[in-house]
Amino acid sequence: MSTKTLEQVEGKFETFQILNEEGEVVNEAAMPELSDEELQELMRRMVYTRIWDQRAISLNRQGRLGFYAPVAGQEASMLGTHFALDKEDWILPGYRDIPQIVFHGLPLHQAFLWSRGHIGGGKFPEGLNIVVPQIIIGAQIIQTAGVALGLKRKGKNNVAITYTGDGGASQGDFYEGMNFAGAFNVPAIFVVQNNRFAISVPVEKQSAAKTIAQKATAAGIEGIQVDGMDVLAVYTVTKQARERALNGEGPTLIETLTYRYGPHTMAGDDPTRYRTSDLDDEWTKKDPLIRFRKFLEGKKLWNEEKENEVVEKAKEDIKAAIKEADSAPKQKVTDIIGVMFEQLPANLREQMEEYTAKESK
Amino acid sequence: MAQMTMIQAITDAMRNELKKNEDVLIFGEDVGQNGGVFRATEGLQKEFGEDRVFDTPLAESGIGGLAIGLGITGFRPVMEIQFFGFLFEVMDSVAGQMSRWRYRSGGTQTTPITVRSPFGGGVKTPEMHADSLEGLMAQTPGLKVVIPSTPYDAKGLLIASIRDNDPVVFLEHMKLYRSFRAEVPEEEYTIELGKADIKREGKDVTIITYGAMVHASLKAAEELEKDGVDVEVIDLMTVSPLDIDTIIASVEKTNRAIVVQEAQKQAGIAANVVAEITERAILSLEAPVLRVTAPDTVYPFAAMEDSWLPDHKDIVDAVNKVVNF
Numbered sequence: 001m002s003t004k005t006l007e008q009v010e011g012k013f014e015t016f017q018i019l020n021e022e023g024e025v026v027n028e029a030a031m032p033e034l035s036d037e038e039l040q041e042l043m044r045r046m047v048y049t050r051i052w053d054q055r056a057i058s059l060n061r062q063g064r065l066g067f068y069a070p071v072a073g074q075e076a077s078m079l080g081t082h083f084a085l086d087k088e089d090w091i092l093p094g095y096r097d098i099p100q101i102v103f104h105g106l107p108l109h110q111a112f113l114w115s116r117g118h119i120g121g122g123k124f125p126e127g128l129n130i131v132v133p134q135i136i137i138g139a140q141i142i143q144t145a146g147v148a149l150g151l152k153r154k155g156k157n158n159v160a161i162t163y164t165g166d167g168g169a170s171q172g173d174f175y176e177g178m179n180f181a182g183a184f185n186v187p188a189i190f191v192v193q194n195n196r197f198a199i200s201v202p203v204e205k206q207s208a209a210k211t212i213a214q215k216a217t218a219a220g221i222e223g224i225q226v227d228g229m230d231v232l233a234v235y236t237v238t239k240q241a242r243e244r245a246l247n248g249e250g251p252t253l254i255e256t257l258t259y260r261y262g263p264h265t266m267a268g269d270d271p272t273r274y275r276t277s278d279l280d281d282e283w284t285k286k287d288p289l290i291r292f293r294k295f296l297e298g299k300k301l302w303n304e305e306k307e308n309e310v311v312e313k314a315k316e317d318i319k320a321a322i323k324e325a326d327s328a329p330k331q332k333v334t335d336i337i338g339v340m341f342e343q344l345p346a347n348l349r350e351q352m353e354e355y356t357a358k359e360s361k
Numbered sequence: 362m363a364q365m366t367m368i369q370a371i372t373d374a375m376r377n378e379l380k381k382n383e384d385v386l387i388f389g390e391d392v393g394q395n396g397g398v399f400r401a402t403e404g405l406q407k408e409f410g411e412d413r414v415f416d417t418p419l420a421e422s423g424i425g426g427l428a429i430g431l432g433i434t435g436f437r438p439v440m441e442i443q444f445f446g447f448l449f450e451v452m453d454s455v456a457g458q459m460s461r462w463r464y465r466s467g468g469t470q471t472t473p474i475t476v477r478s479p480f481g482g483g484v485k486t487p488e489m490h491a492d493s494l495e496g497l498m499a500q501t502p503g504l505k506v507v508i509p510s511t512p513y514d515a516k517g518l519l520i521a522s523i524r525d526n527d528p529v530v531f532l533e534h535m536k537l538y539r540s541f542r543a544e545v546p547e548e549e550y551t552i553e554l555g556k557a558d559i560k561r562e563g564k565d566v567t568i569i570t571y572g573a574m575v576h577a578s579l580k581a582a583e584e585l586e587k588d589g590v591d592v593e594v595i596d597l598m599t600v601s602p603l604d605i606d607t608i609i610a611s612v613e614k615t616n617r618a619i620v621v622q623e624a625q626k627q628a629g630i631a632a633n634v635v636a637e638i639t640e641r642a643i644l645s646l647e648a649p650v651l652r653v654t655a656p657d658t659v660y661p662f663a664a665m666e667d668s669w670l671p672d673h674k675d676i677v678d679a680v681n682k683v684v685n686f
Contacts, residue, residue, distance in 0.1 A: 146428060150433070339467055
């Protein structure tokens, strides 16, 4: 009896897909209404991000970037979800979700400053609805419930979207955030980018649940599993989740099935210790860029020339952004004392004086 | 003026702020229709509606996340943790998130949150209700920690806390909720955070304290007066940051001091006060600065609170020690 119930639940979370690995449309009815320009823009962003990832890894190895969590493989998941958003929507990213906030409006050099550990990384341009990438896995989920409630109470026609990984779905805050969002019926979208590994731990060791999407059931909200290597499918489910949220139909959990080709972070992780090359090969075939490129080429919307343009643009932008990051003033202790409080308490006033004197020597 | 208990003064402060600023939101477990487990939010939902004063699911961590999200979207959240022993469930939101928000965004985003929570012993609560955990909060950069001991202070400090644009942890001692009434102005007023209050002037010994220990210290001071010892009692009111100026001025006058807290010796903030005095006024001291605290055990089983909690007799003993040093 109980086994049957489990099968019934899991049967409801089949993977949603529009493009197969060959770039063929396998779900014509679900095709999103995107103009040729929009389709090309999606491809541009994915190619741009792939190049950025390669450059970031290289810059990290040269010591010109600090903390960096590679994103290659997750372009469809990251940029497909982001493409469905409005400029005023709020994004609460995890530490890997830098592409989404950059395409939302964070200048690239600030993303690099954040990587280096510089105060300039979080000094957001006014009106940019993002928060600093979250290092505490799960914290962004409960905060998203709050942001979404805030948007609802302010009468905004916007959603809050947040991202975590497959490991993050084991956290208490993951469950609490979804459950709060459900109980308050707020416009929130929770994206779990299931790239199969939390550092070295495979997703099978996180939970006996067959899908992460089904965890939505515990919060009484919608859950959907999508092919996270298929940008059209990812875009479509996010757009639908957004519309439902704004119609007052509540939050959605989206599980994107994806993969990271690189290591967990650049801080010494070696994926060959826990991943087989067979698995890497299997997922390389699913590459979101390959299939979307095939799809666009079939529609005569993409070619090598266009791709090279993006590659060159990305490289130039990154070069310029690194240069700009290099020119950011060196941080002083007085800088960080100055942003602790609106009005400095007595202990910090005293320390401000001490360090002002030190720094003026 | 009206005669109010501390809990009434707290309710009055929240009512005032709900009226004054529509961005003020009050939420937590049972704070809505029920009016709070201690009646602190009694009648507020009825007066201001469910959009302003509302219940949450039973999850402290989620409540902390809710407050942060509401804070960065323009609200002024006043969240309640039913008992401060449950802080550990929401430690990340308080000490890992809201305390850091202004800093981590380089000053571009703020979380103007007030965390209200009852704590404190002497009322025979079950486990994890009465623990004094203000020391953990006082060690967290980015937070202010406020602990009133009278109805008057509670109202003025809570209004100031709610209006502060940075997170404030506002701890309410359960034993003081209804233990006495005092005159509280009906109109609004604020008491500056980070300022101590001299509750009793004296010239022989300074007692630096806060929370329920303010009253134990005042009682001790009365007894000591009979023996000819004139005690000054400083109520810190804000335990982080400390009002160094008031503490040092008093110690320089009396040349003797003790620090009194309900928390265990290894906890609380007494050690910090002693360190500040040692750094700044050692040449004024005629005796070491002693501490009156609870023993370094887990908070006691309810039936033995009386023998575990520090009281006025412990304070009298400590004052006599520094006087006779």
